[in-house]
Amino acid sequence: MKAAALLAGLLMAVAAAAQTPPSPAELLAASPAGDWREVPAEQLLRLQLPAGPVWIELAPEFAPYHAANLLKLVQAGWFDGLSINRVQDNYVVQWGDPAAGSATARPYPEGVLKLISAELRRSARGLAFTALPDPDSYAAEVGHSAQGLPMARESDTGMAWLAHCYGMVGAGRDEGPDSGNAAELYVVIGHAPRHLDRNVTLLGRVLEGMERLSSLPRGSGALGFYEQPLQRVPVVTLSRALDLKPEQRVRFQVLRPGSPTWSAWTEARRHRRES
Amino acid sequence: MKAAALLAGLLMAVAAAAQTPPSPAELLAASPAGDWREVPAEQLLRLQLPAGPVWIELAPEFAPYHAANLLKLVQAGWFDGLSINRVQDNYVVQWGDPAAGSATARPYPEGVLKLISAELRRSARGLAFTALPDPDSYAAEVGHSAQGLPMARESDTGMAWLAHCYGMVGAGRDEGPDSGNAAELYVVIGHAPRHLDRNVTLLGRVLEGMERLSSLPRGSGALGFYEQPLQRVPVVTLSRALDLKPEQRVRFQVLRPGSPTWSAWTEARRHRRES
Numbered sequence: 262m263k264a265a266a267l268l269a270g271l272l273m274a275v276a277a278a279a280q281t282p283p284s285p286a287e288l289l290a291a292s293p294a295g296d297w298r299e300v301p302a303e304q305l306l307r308l309q310l311p312a313g314p315v316w317i318e319l320a321p322e323f324a325p326y327h328a329a330n331l332l333k334l335v336q337a338g339w340f341d342g343l344s345i346n347r348v349q350d351n352y353v354v355q356w357g358d359p360a361a362g363s364a365t366a367r368p369y370p371e372g373v374l375k376l377i378s379a380e381l382r383r384s385a386r387g388l389a390f391t392a393l394p395d396p397d398s399y400a401a402e403v404g405h406s407a408q409g410l411p412m413a414r415e416s417d418t419g420m421a422w423l424a425h426c427y428g429m430v431g432a433g434r435d436e437g438p439d440s441g442n443a444a445e446l447y448v449v450i451g452h453a454p455r456h457l458d459r460n461v462t463l464l465g466r467v468l469e470g471m472e473r474l475s476s477l478p479r480g481s482g483a484l485g486f487y488e489q490p491l492q493r494v495p496v497v498t499l500s501r502a503l504d505l506k507p508e509q510r511v512r513f514q515v516l517r518p519g520s521p522t523w524s525a526w527t528e529a530r531r532h533r534r535e536s
Numbered sequence: 537m538k539a540a541a542l543l544a545g546l547l548m549a550v551a552a553a554a555q556t557p558p559s560p561a562e563l564l565a566a567s568p569a570g571d572w573r574e575v576p577a578e579q580l581l582r583l584q585l586p587a588g589p590v591w592i593e594l595a596p597e598f599a600p601y602h603a604a605n606l607l608k609l610v611q612a613g614w615f616d617g618l619s620i621n622r623v624q625d626n627y628v629v630q631w632g633d634p635a636a637g638s639a640t641a642r643p644y645p646e647g648v649l650k651l652i653s654a655e656l657r658r659s660a661r662g663l664a665f666t667a668l669p670d671p672d673s674y675a676a677e678v679g680h681s682a683q684g685l686p687m688a689r690e691s692d693t694g695m696a697w698l699a700h701c702y703g704m705v706g707a708g709r710d711e712g713p714d715s716g717n718a719a720e721l722y723v724v725i726g727h728a729p730r731h732l733d734r735n736v737t738l739l740g741r742v743l744e745g746m747e748r749l750s751s752l753p754r755g756s757g758a759l760g761f762y763e764q765p766l767q768r769v770p771v772v773t774l775s776r777a778l779d780l781k782p783e784q785r786v787r788f789q790v791l792r793p794g795s796p797t798w799s800a801w802t803e804a805r806r807h808r809r810e811s
Contacts, residue, residue: 350747351702396673427626427727451750452702452727472625472754475726479747533731 285529288522296520298408300468300513304328305502306335307509308356308470310345311495315470316511317430320410322388323423324380324464327432330373331443331464332501337370339444340499345477349485351451354474355433356496357444369444379438381459385414385421391518393527399455400424405518410466413458423463426453430465450475468513560804563797571795573683575743575788579603580777581610582784583631583745585620586770590745591786592705595685597663598698599655599739602707605648606718606739607776612645614719615774620752623769624760626726629749630708631771632719644719654713656734660689660696666793668802674730675699680793685741688733698738701728705740725750743788 283291300318308315321328334340340356347355360366369375389407392414397403400413403424411424423429429449434441441462448467467474477494480487487493502510516523558566575593583590596603609615615631622630635641644650664682667689672678675688678699686699698704704724709716716737723742742749752769755762762768777785791798 348751350750396671398671398673475625476623476751476753478751 282529282532283525285526285533288526288529289516292516292520292522296517296522297514298517300515302502302510302512303332305468305513306331306465307498307500307502307505307511309497309500310473311497312473313470314511315473316468316513317465318408318468318513318515319465320406320408320423320463322406322408323383323410323421324432324462326374326377327380327441327443327462327464330377331432331446333370333373334444335499335501336504337373338498338500339367339370339373340496343367343496344493345474345496346480346493347447347484347486348450348477348480350479352449352454352485353431353447354450354477355445355447356494357433357446359490359493361445373444374442376439377432377442377462379434379441380462380464381438382420382422385419388421389518390414390421391523395531399458407518409515409518422459424453425449425455425457425461425463427451428467428471429463430467431457432462432464434461448474468515469511557804557807558800560801563801563804564791567791567795567797571792571797572789573792575790577777577785578607580743580788581606581740581774582777582780582786583774584772585748586772587748588745589786590748591743591788592740593683593743593788593790594740595681595683595698595738597681597683598658598685598696599707599737601649601652602655602716602718602737602739605652606707606721608645608648609719610774610776611779612648613773613775614642614645614648615771618642618771619768620749620771621755621768622722622759622761623725623752623755625754627724627729627760628706628722629725629752630720630722631769632708632721634765634768636720648719649717651714652707652717652737654709654716655737655739656713657695657697660694663696664793665689665696666798670806674733682793684790684793697734699728700724700730700732700736700738702726703742703746704738705742706732707737707739709736723749743790744786 304319304321306317306319308317319328343356343358345354345356346359358367390404390412392402392404400415402414404412406412411426412421413424414421427449431447432441432443433445433447443464479485482488516526579594579596581592583592594603618631618633620629620631621634633642665679665687667677667679675690677689679687681687686701687696688699689696702724706722707716707718708720708722718739754760757763791801
């Protein structure tokens with residue numbers, strides 16, 4: 262690990278001397294193991310679509326009650342056989358029970374909460390935060406949490422919250438802020454809808470398979486809902502990685518915010534050469 | 537027209553009194569004809585894909601040489617039968633000649649320039665600009681041009697330029713800034729890649745059919761290029777609206793920046809009620 266760190270350092274030094282900074286891909290290839298965090302299997306979900314899997318990591322640091330409720334739904338297989346019902350261009354993909362709210366709605370398993378108070382912000386105290394130097398139109402400070410999630414912080418109030426960036430997973434709700442329970446989920450597939458920050462609960466993000474959501478046919482109904490039931494995209498299963506067969510499991514590692522590779526990588530992305 | 541304007545004003549007044557501001561859709565429904573601009577047919581292009589049309593309006597105010605070269609290519613039918621070769625998730629869709637730069641490249645018609653100086657900015661003098669009140673991380677002032685195109689302005693230098701927002705159309709190029717000629721085109725399909733502003737020439741924007749580009753399968757090669765020729769999406773035709781048969785033509789109207797409906801609509805979007 263030390264040798265790898267040394268190699269990464271050397272690579273940057275050599276590149277600096279040659280006036281050609283290493284590319285983001287070169288930095289990742291040379292990164293030491295210690296710059297990476299293993300995603301815990303108990304927070305890792307697999308959304309199985311007909312086209313393949315989408316892997317999601319939960320964010321219990323920010324939405325503990327929503328994450329816990331979602332895990333109960335997932336462990337009970339509650340989402341299996343439901344569907345993606347809404348794909349709104351430059352906005353969100355959303356899945357859940359298309360019959361929600363009607364007489365034929367799928368009942369919740371024992372122990373699942375029907376409504377959870379929105380988890381829109383929390384105290385920033387004790388929360389790791391790797392700041393970005395860039396200005397932001399929506400928050401005083403922006404950067405990343407320990408998990409590498411896009412995060413905003415405000416010293417006036419001492420509060421922190423997750424930001425609605427591409428690939429973030431949220432809990433759909435009705436009009437009231439406390440009207441969701443993580444049985445209806447959405448993923449951001451367009452320009453970051455930051456006006457939703459502190460307005461709707463975010464509870465995780467997509468790690469892999471994002472293109473299986475972003476390339477889905479758009480719905481032609483209001484808010485991008487599919488107008489015909491047959492247009493809906495089946496949710497084959499939504500499972501915890503822990504509950505998958507060993508051969509179906511995938512391990513993920515995510516770059517640690519603030520690590521040497523992270524710092525060099527974000528800087529390389531800021532001044533990128535590739536088109 | 538006067539009666540319609542009066543109606544729109546009344547609607548806003550009634551809504552204000554009732555404490556429920558009109559929705560964006562209600563504002564558009566009540567808008568007077570004078571708040572709309574007709575898109576000139578000579579600046580309107582139809583990109584015909586197997587799934588249907590994508591309509592594009594050129595931006596000759598900002599990229600006159602690129603727009604003129606593109607019109608020559610289009611009038612000669614140069615793009616017909618070429619393909620979309622690149623779809624990079626959360627970034628761009630790009631089309632042109634997959635053999636460009638090789639011995640089998642499609643030759644350019646007479647009068648088409650092979651290289652054009654990049655058109656990255658221009659003088660703001662005499663250029664209509666409807667400012668947005670929102671802060672921006674990339675430019676001193678942001679707002680919209682007379683065409684309703686996303687635009688940035690800088691009083692220090694007196695310059696103006698187009699912004700890489702969702703749906704904007706740009707001219708692909710090689711490493712050098714002056715290495716494009718509008719024979720390779722891209723459209724932004726993800727979070728606005730504003731780092732490309734003043735870096736690559738923008739020459740128009742998609743008016744309709746955006747979802748036919750944004751929902752295309754992503755390419756699995758580097759930069760989102762399709763790895764297999766058969767994965768490429770055919771460009772059936774790229775035509776000027778003027779050259780289409782009368783029954784194929786579509787007329788577009790775009791809201792005039794700064795008009796009463798525009799102002800009320802942007803404000804309604806800023807405080808929107810729908811999810």
